[in-house]
Amino acid sequence: MPEPAIHVRGLTRTFTLAKGPVHAVRGIDLTVRRGEILGFLGPNGAGKTTTVRMLTTLLPPSGGHAEVAGHDLLADPAGVRRRIGYVAQSGGLDPACGVREELITQGRLHRLTRGQAGERAEELARDLALVELMERPTVALSGGQRRRLEIALGLVNRPEVLFLDEPSTGLDPGSRAELWELVRRVRAVHGTTVFLTTHYLDEADALADRIVVVDGGAVVAEGTPAELKSRHTGDPAASLQDAFLAITGRATAGEPLSI
Amino acid sequence: MTLLTDTGIIFGRYLRATLRSRTSLLFGMLQPLLFLALFGPLLTGFDLGVGGSSWQALVPGVLVQLALLGGSFVGLGLLVERNLGVIDRMRVTPVSPLALLLGRTLRDVVQLLVQSILLVGLGVAFGLRAPLGGIVLGLLFVAVLAAALSALSYGLAMNVGTPPEFAAIANTAAMPLMLLSGLLLPMSLAPGWLDAASRVVPLRYTVDAVRQVFQGHYANATVLTGAAVTVALAAACVFGGARLFSRTRA
Numbered sequence: 379m380p381e382p383a384i385h386v387r388g389l390t391r392t393f394t395l396a397k398g399p400v401h402a403v404r405g406i407d408l409t410v411r412r413g414e415i416l417g418f419l420g421p422n423g424a425g426k427t428t429t430v431r432m433l434t435t436l437l438p439p440s441g442g443h444a445e446v447a448g449h450d451l452l453a454d455p456a457g458v459r460r461r462i463g464y465v466a467q468s469g470g471l472d473p474a475c476g477v478r479e480e481l482i483t484q485g486r487l488h489r490l491t492r493g494q495a496g497e498r499a500e501e502l503a504r505d506l507a508l509v510e511l512m513e514r515p516t517v518a519l520s521g522g523q524r525r526r527l528e529i530a531l532g533l534v535n536r537p538e539v540l541f542l543d544e545p546s547t548g549l550d551p552g553s554r555a556e557l558w559e560l561v562r563r564v565r566a567v568h569g570t571t572v573f574l575t576t577h578y579l580d581e582a583d584a585l586a587d588r589i590v591v592v593d594g595g596a597v598v599a600e601g602t603p604a605e606l607k608s609r610h611t612g613d614p615a616a617s618l619q620d621a622f623l624a625i626t627g628r629a630t631a632g633e634p635l636s637i
Numbered sequence: 638m639t640l641l642t643d644t645g646i647i648f649g650r651y652l653r654a655t656l657r658s659r660t661s662l663l664f665g666m667l668q669p670l671l672f673l674a675l676f677g678p679l680l681t682g683f684d685l686g687v688g689g690s691s692w693q694a695l696v697p698g699v700l701v702q703l704a705l706l707g708g709s710f711v712g713l714g715l716l717v718e719r720n721l722g723v724i725d726r727m728r729v730t731p732v733s734p735l736a737l738l739l740g741r742t743l744r745d746v747v748q749l750l751v752q753s754i755l756l757v758g759l760g761v762a763f764g765l766r767a768p769l770g771g772i773v774l775g776l777l778f779v780a781v782l783a784a785a786l787s788a789l790s791y792g793l794a795m796n797v798g799t800p801p802e803f804a805a806i807a808n809t810a811a812m813p814l815m816l817l818s819g820l821l822l823p824m825s826l827a828p829g830w831l832d833a834a835s836r837v838v839p840l841r842y843t844v845d846a847v848r849q850v851f852q853g854h855y856a857n858a859t860v861l862t863g864a865a866v867t868v869a870l871a872a873a874c875v876f877g878g879a880r881l882f883s884r885t886r887a
């Protein structure tokens with residue numbers, strides 16, 4: 379078996395607050411194959427963003443190990459950062475900055491020369507329908523246009539693994555469909571592995587090859603959308619929503635369901 | 638080498654942002670400008686006990702004040718960017734946190750130098766007379782001090798939750814520093830206890846030294862002490878700021 383894109387063992391993260399510790403992630407194991415689109419689901423506060431922030435080197439884990447894009451998270455964070463793209467839940471656009479400038483600066487931060495960064499910006503603008511918007515400041519973009527730019531920024535370094543944290547929040551149905559198409563295309567053309575968190579179950583159903591459900595900081599279910607549906611509702615015609623509710627409604631936090 | 642290139646990229650990005658919003662350049666200058674225009678004329682008849690004209694004492698104070706107030710609040714902008722996710726986006730690249738810090742700090746130093754040159758020009762219009770070499774040296778002091786305060790402010794901003802929290806801390810720190818270092822009126826006028834208290838504030842040594850170089854005294858003990866204190870402060874602040882900057886808030 380070829381080396382997986384993401385391999386996580388016993389990952390934990392505890393935040394220390396004045397009131398006491400918050401166990402945001404309590405021992406997650408997961409493996410994502412190269413070229414796979416993984417849907418990472420879970421209710422609010424389940425620990426999705428915390429997990430993504432650890433896997434993108436932004437947050438030091440309290441415990442556990444992970445390899446991302448073939449590099450050890452703790453031993454070689456710079457090696458990981460070079461090979462991944464990250465689109466945060468909060469987006470990460472500077473309202474005062476222009477679209478072209480954001481793209482070029484991001485390329486430069488990934489150590490492209492000025493010329494290469496300029497070419498890469500044009501290329502991404504064509505791929506993500508940003509050509510007409512290149513001279514605008516990012517405040518002047520619509521929600522869908524912003525998302526496209528944020529994803530373009532995450533793709534600047536042609537990442538092996540792309541982390542998308544709730545990418546379709548606030549998008550209208552048309553923009554969401556566009557986003558799905560884009561994610562499929564990126565994977566099809568570049569073989570990119572996609573780690574996607576979302577609250578939209580239809581989105582996970584439409585995009586993800588495999589789904590991992592977390593609740594209370596631990597993995598509570600895992601499988602393809604079809605597997606989860608039949609396993610947790612017993613009804614092949616059920617929606618992923620029914621399966622999700624069955625999983626997170628029944629499971630007590632931290633106790634994995636046997637699946 | 639990559640540190641220099643990366644710092645340059647970050648510096649360029651933020652410098653362009655500053656140039657786009659010219660208002661921030663001018664707003665930051667308004668307060669020191671008012672001190673020069675509305676407070677400076679009150680002092681012209683007094684002997685401030687530091688030698689030279691009252692302008693040679695006030696303009697250095699106003700420059701250090703600009704560095705102090707401008708520098709301590711730069712973190713506010715960083716905090717806003719952090720909450721927007723801009724900083725995280727830049728941190729998921731091979732660029733080191735130190736470059737992210739130094740690039741911005743450098744931008745602040747350049748902005749402060751431009752503002753300082755305008756203020757000195759204005760001071761000259763009001764009646765400041767100082768040797769050119771002294772002015773250049775004075776600006777160098779102010780630049781090093783500004784770098785120190787910016788770096789520290791950014792380090793703080795990476796470890797504080799909200800803008801109001803940050804503003805409260807920065808205000809609480811800046812106000813006593815300003816009063817205790819004798820920026821507007823030199824500490825030579827102060828009673829003994831206040832003069833003694835002000836000797837624990839590093840800025841006091843910077844402003845005293847700038848007052849000396851504005852009078853053309855370059856190699857006396859005040860200037861050398863000021864230089865040593867300012868450089869030591871900058872080294873400590875950049876080091877501390879970088880540590881705070883790369884630490885992730887828990």
Ligand SMILES: Nc1ncnc2c1ncn2[C@@H]1O[C@H](COP(=O)(O)OP(=O)(O)OP(=O)(O)O)[C@@H](O)[C@H]1O
Nearest residue numbers: 393400402420421422423424425426427428429887
């Ligand atoms: N910096 C922090 N300090 C303290 N607690 C935190 C911090 N960040 C997250 N938490 C807590 O950790 C838990 C997991 O949060 P996380 O943001 O990972 O959830 P999530 O699954 O992404 O939720 P959502 O769907 O709402 O985005 C929550 O209980 C949250 O309050």
Ligand SMILES: [Mg+2]
Nearest residue numbers: 426427428467
């Ligand atoms: Mg989240």
